[in-house]
Amino acid sequence: MGALQKISLRINGVEHSREVEPRLLLVHFLRDLLGLTGTHIGCDTSSCGACTVMLDNMAVKSCTVLAVQADGAELLTIEGLAQGDRLHPLQEAFWECHGLQCGFCTPGMILSAFQLLLRNPKPSEPEIRHAIDGNLCRCTGYEHIVDSVQYAAARMKKARGKRQ
Numbered sequence: 410m411g412a413l414q415k416i417s418l419r420i421n422g423v424e425h426s427r428e429v430e431p432r433l434l435l436v437h438f439l440r441d442l443l444g445l446t447g448t449h450i451g452c453d454t455s456s457c458g459a460c461t462v463m464l465d466n467m468a469v470k471s472c473t474v475l476a477v478q479a480d481g482a483e484l485l486t487i488e489g490l491a492q493g494d495r496l497h498p499l500q501e502a503f504w505e506c507h508g509l510q511c512g513f514c515t516p517g518m519i520l521s522a523f524q525l526l527l528r529n530p531k532p533s534e535p536e537i538r539h540a541i542d543g544n545l546c547r548c549t550g551y552e553h554i555v556d557s558v559q560y561a562a563a564r565m566k567k568a569r570g571k572r573q
Contacts, residue, residue: 411430411431411432412431413428413429413430414428414429414430414431414477414480415427415428416428416429416476416477416479416480416481417480417481418479418480418481418482418483418484419482419483419484420439420443420445420484420485420486420489421445421484421485421486421488421489422489425443427442429442429476429477431475431477432475433475433476433477434471434472434473434474434475434476435462435464435471435472435474435475435476435478435479436448436450436460436471436472437476438476438479439462439471439484439486445486445488447486447487447488447516448460448461448462448471448486448487448516449513449514449516449517450472451513451514451545452472453472454472455470455472455473456545457514457517457544457545458470458514458517458518458521458541458543458544458545459513459514459516459517459544459545460472460517461516461517461518461520461521461543461544462484462485462486462487462520463484463485463486463520463523463524464479464482464483464484465482465483466483466524466527467524468520468521468523468524470517470543485520485523486516486520487515487516487519487520490519490520490523497519497523498561498564498565498568499519499522499523499526499557499558499561499565500519501561501564502557502558502560502561502564503515503518503519503554503557503561505557505560506553506556506557506560507549507553507556507557508549508553508554508556508557508558509549510548510549511547511548513547514544514545514546514547514548517544518541518544518546518554521540521541521543521544522537522540522541522554522557522558522561524540525537525540525541525558526558526561526562526565530562530565530566530569531562531566532558532559532562534555534559537555537558537559538551538555540558541554541555541558
């Protein structure tokens with residue numbers, strides 16, 4: 410066992426500090442040390458995207474990031490997207506439009522789509538498909554996922570219009 414390194418991260422709005430081995434992957438830090446199991450482990454080769462999280466407002470595959478590389482960062486996992494018992498419009502859209510089946514890819518798909526909607530509140534279908542192309546789904550055929558993102562974009566636009 411190598412020397413431990415202390416890291417501190419803000420995850421879903423909460424500060425976390427731990428001593429970790431320098432070789433510990435961020436996905437294992439989240440799941441094994443913090444119990445945030447919404448971040449899924451699919452392939453361990455960065456092919457599937459099930460482990461996608463937001464690291465300083467960028468969607469990253471947490472199986473490719475060492476926990477020590479995230480020291481000082483702000484992370485958002487699928488658990489932090491909802492506001493208490495109130496789902497984020499993107500989560501609601503996946504429910505309403507049947508964007509999930511087995512649910513294994515869903516957290517990564519949602520966070521990849523979340524990054525897209527942060528940058529582009531009205532994406533086209535090709536832009537949505539490009540945004541999620543690093544995430545594999547073996548159940549849905551992607552049609553309902555694209556529909557979900559479009560539905561969420563429209564709902565979020567309507568919500569922004571009401572606030573103005």
